[in-house]
Amino acid sequence: MAIIEARGLARTFRSRKRTVEAVRGVDLTVGDGEIVGFLGPNGAGKTTTLRMLTTLLEPTAGTATVAGADLLQDPVGVRRKIGYVPQAIGQTMGGTDPNCLVIEELLDQAGLYHLPPDAAARRAGTLMAQFELSGLERRPVKTLSGGQRRRLEVALGLVHTPPLVFLDEPTTGLDPQSRNNLWEHIGKLRSELGTTVFLTTHYLEEADVLCDRVFIIDQGVIAAEGTPDELKRRISGDVVILRVAADQDDAARKLLAEQPIVREISSADGTLRLTVERGEAALPSLLRVLDAAGLTLESINLARPTLDDVFLTLTGRSLREG
């Protein structure tokens, strides 16, 4: 069952005389219990789409159903059902007041969803334990470490046990340890509670580790979607790097270029770089061909493409740049 179903979602901004089409018709379907990643360079329409899906921004065209409620007809219904954790760096921060105490933030947030006081207190206790914040109840938010503060912000988005939570750049700005720790928590949201997670990220590793499915947005439209493995295979292919004796370079190159499984090939000083559909299946036949021609192989290496390669192929830009 789909928990997010968006059709032709678009948003145009008007400034002075210019019209900017930030999002130009996004279609996306997210199933119940999925963890999906939304990737895109800055200015691709990532944040605008997220803001539309979370009722922060009204779409100029298109329709969507989010967590069972119609985005346009019943935005309050959507708000009741979703959790949202704003991104913690940039123009605005992650949503916690530095002068509030940890427990106050949790109880206030519960109040915003009209949880009765006793239920709110119980829920706050559960979340504090779940996100390793126990003992920090009376600490002002400003005294928390970066990782603790981010965990609190994620916990705030979950106060009302929503079936769907949006995480905007959940781990940006965290040190590697805190990032790994937060990944574990996000993974558990789905495995233990069945929560659907929709996250945007700059980190390809994050999408690789966490996400069942990835949407790549570029210039306001979805450029590709699929599991990280599918995307890598479909869009970039695997890379095989072969070393032969320097004088056999040209011969090997000619021979391999004729093979139908080889998509692209380049060579330099005895090193051949091949792009193939499925590396593990291609290796044996490549070896056989070279062997039959009497060419000596010095080394062989199979490299999996990264999501960054996919990204580069699709958008002409590296994610790291943006």
Add this chain to the structure above:
Amino acid sequence: MSFIHDTLLIFRRQERLALRQPAWVIIGLTQPILYLVLFGPLLKGLPTTSLGSGGNAYRFFVPGLLIQLGLFGSTFVGFAIIADWRAGVIERFRVTPVSRLAIMVGRVLRDVVTLVVQAAVLVLVGVAFGLRAPVAAVFIGFGFIVLIAVGLASVSYATGLLVKSEDAFAPLINTVVVPLVLMSGIFLPLTLGPGWLQGIARVSPFRYIIDAMRQAYNGHYFNTIMVEGIAVAFGLAVIFLFLGSRVFLRENA
């Protein structure tokens, strides 16, 4: 009712935060008290007829200071919402089912409470210095500044949310507030001034409110000045509250 629940929730949160850092409440109060102590005595030297306050200079001066307190205190509250916006708190709240109007009204309620406490302290200090005015007048005065605070705080929050920058907000507010204060006859009666000044001062709404407050402090409750003052104060509160709420209710702020 949901709106009341939400407003009280925001009010309690803001009150709690304000009490944690009472410095601003105290700083806001220091200025009018300084005026009372260091400027007030000068007014005693003026001919009593020019103040129109029956020989008690403080019946003229304290209402002026109350308005000044309300003007500065309420117009600068927008500062805080810029910080809240930057912290992402506003956005976090807007994604919950909380009434978006309550996000503003809860804050305004907190500012009204703060202002009334400050005003009460100011009046008590005034009494210590020699203010003698009817108790009913003091409460009428509070009523006026509550209306001022409701209107100005709403507009200030809306402005803060639109401007989103402290660097732009402070000069903007100063540019608006300082002329209003000067044209309202807070420190000295406008009747002392030339005709052109009295003429342009007619556009300052606070001028009508302060005149009405001074009437009350002198024991005159039923006259045209009073009616004008009440009408202007209510009108101001309603219009500004409406303008402010429009910004908070917009789909994207």
